[in-house]
Amino acid sequence: MTQLKDLCDAYLAAMNAGDLQAVLALFEPDAQVVSPLYGTMPVDRFYADLFADTGRSETRFINRFESASHAPAVALQFHYRWTLKDGEIVEFDCVDVFALNADRSRFAGLTIVYDTAPLRKAFEAVHGSSH
16 A cells, blocks of 8 residues: 555555544645635634534545645545534535645645535535635
């Protein structure tokens, strides 16, 4: 197994467990997250907000793509079954594009890509329409 595969596997496992500290341990402390629903914010605030809105997360790995450019990055494609805190379930495929630190041992940033249209109404019912 490669270090990068282990990092990605640890991320999905921490998401499935709803383990905020385990997720944050995979990121550089100053990492930023760009989310289509939550906007751009520091990594700790993003995952605290996400987990506060979540009853349960289930991910199913689809694929992993490593950067061919000079900037170290990895994209993780997965199916996300998201149970919101009110019990509503939304499902979608997404791609998380992670910038990596210099030694590729931690995530330095994250841009999340998916179509929000099918789930925005359910999200706003739980979180409000401020995002």
